[in-house]
Amino acid sequence: MTRPSPFSVRGRRALMVMRDEREIAIMRRQLNRLGMTILEHDPAEVPPDETVDVVVMDADTIPIKSDLAAAWKTGAPIIALIGTETPSRLKWLLDLQPASFLIKPLRSAGLYTALVVAFDAAQRRVDEAAHIERLEDRIRSRRVVFAAVLKIMRGHGLAEADAFTLIRQTAMRHRTTIEQLSADIIAVGGMPNRTTRTA
C-alpha cells in the first residue's frame, strides 16, 4: 500500500468544528484553495460518524468540563485553533493530542503548514502504533522462546547461549522468526525435522 505524502492535501476530507463566522469564512476559502473536501459541524453537537482525514477544531468553542471533549479523542488528526493560552485550556487540549495547531485570529497563511504537520504526525502515529504492536508481540512470545531454549538445552546438552544461537541460526535458515520456530519446538517437543533449505 502506498502512503499518501503529507504534502498532498488535494481531495482529502476536512471537518470544520468552528463557530466564529469570520474565521469559518477564512478556513473555508483556504481549504477550497487547497482542493480539500469540506464538512462542517456545530461544536455543540456530538462528533459525527463521518470518516474524515483531519478535524479543524476551534478549541475555545468546547467547554473544558464536558462529555463532548472526550468524544473527540479518537479518530482523525486534530488541528486545534487556539485563542486562550491558559494552562487549564491547554491541558484540555493536550488530552486531545492535537496533531498541530493554529493561533487565532486566522490568516490566509499557516493552514497548509498545519495540515502537512497534521498528516505527517498522523502517519507517524500509525507507524509507531504498528511498531509498538510488533514489539509487544515479541514480548508476549518471550515465554515461548525461553521454554524452547530450555528444551534445546536439555535435548542437545547445550549451554543457554549455545541453545539460543542454534535456534536463531535455524530460524534464519528456515526463513522464519525466532518466535515462530520456538512455538514449533514446543509443539513437536524438539527441533523440527525440517530439511528444506531455502537459502
Next chain:
Amino acid sequence: MIAVQLPGLLMKKPSIPLGLVFSQSGPYAMMAGEMRKSALMAVDEINESDAFDFVFAPHLRDPGGVVAGYHTACADLIREVQVDHIVGCYTSASRKQVIPIVERTERLLWHPARYEGFESSDNVIYVGAAPNQHVVPLVRHMLDHISGDVFCIGSNYIWTWEMNRVIREIVTSAGGRILAERLLELGETAVDHIVKEIIERKPPVVFNTLVGESSYAFMRALHAAATRADLSIPMLSCSLCEPELKLIGSAASVGCVTSSAYFESIDGPENRAFVARWKARHGRDSDPCVDGLSTYVCVMLLARAIRRAGSADVAAVRRAAANHRYDSPQGPIWVDPDNNHCFLTPRLARSVPGCQFKIFWEADAPERPDPYLLNLDLTAIGTGTQKSNDAMTKRSNHLRVVK
C-alpha cells in the same frame, strides 16, 4: 500639541478622540454600565482640568454583550473616527476579539478588568489585576488562616477553569484538597442542588468564582440554608464588589472574604476625594466598584501618558506610560513595560453589613504583575509563615509543612 490661544479668557484646547467600548445590554451590562460611567467621569475631569492641555472627545460604542460586536465596534472606531486609543472590554472573550485589530492597526486598548492572565500584547495596557495580584493572595490567606480543604463553585467558562487550576495547584502543593469542583452555566440561577450538597458536606471553606446573577442567587440560597442549619461556612471571592453586595442583599452578602485591588473603603486622601466626587456625580446611594475605578484609572493613565509624551501617538504614549507613577484612588499604580500590565496593590477584605468591605490586609507595596505566574513559588505558600492568632487552631490537620 499647541493650544490655540483665543481672544479673551476662553482657551480652546485640542481634542483627542477616545473610543469607549462597553456593553449596555447582555449578561454583564451592570458591570459594563459602571465602567462606562467611570470612564465618562474621568473624561469630564480631564476636560475640566487645567493640568491637561487637551480634551478627550469620547466616542461611545455598545457591542450589546455580543462577542463579535467588539470587533465591529473597534474597527469602526479605528477606521471611521480614527481613534488611537480605546478604553473598554470586560470579558476575556471580548478582549481577544479586539486584540487582532489593535495589533494590526497599531492602536492601544486600555483594558480595565482583572482577568485570568496568560496573555501579553504590545497593543494592550492591562490595568486590571493579574492572577498573582488577585487569586494568589486569596489562596495564600485561605491556607494560612482558614483551611486547605476547599469546595469550589464557579461559572462554566475560562475565568473559573483557570482560577480552579491555580487554586488546585497551590492547595495540593500545600497538602490540602479540592473537595469538589462544581460548575454552573453562565447566568444559571438554579443552585439548590449545590447548596444542598454544601450543607450536607459542611466544607471548611467555599471558593466562589461564579459571576453575575448565578453568584447572587448562590450567595442568597447558601446564606438562607446555612442559617436554617445553624452553620457558618466561610466564602471566598476574587470578583465581588460593592454594587453587587447591594444586589445580593444586606444579610446574604455579609462575610465574604474578597480579593481586589480596590475597595470603596480604602483610606487615603485620593480615594476619599474620589468617593466624594463619585457621590456628588452619581448620587449618595451610588458606590464605586473595582472595575469602574479601574476604568477611571485607565483614562487617567492614558491622559497622563499623552501629557508626558506631548502627543497621542501610540508608540510615544506606550513609552511615556511605562513606569510613570500615578497616585490613584487605589494607591500608586504604574505600567510595567516588561508585560504592559500594572504594578498595583493587592488587598483582602471582608464584606460587612451596610454593603461595604472592611479591608484586613494589603500588600506593603504595589506588586509587580506576573501574568504568566512565572514567579509563583509553591514551596513558599501554605507553610504558615504569616499566621494570625487564631490560625493554628483553625488550620487543617491535612496541611504539611513544605520546606
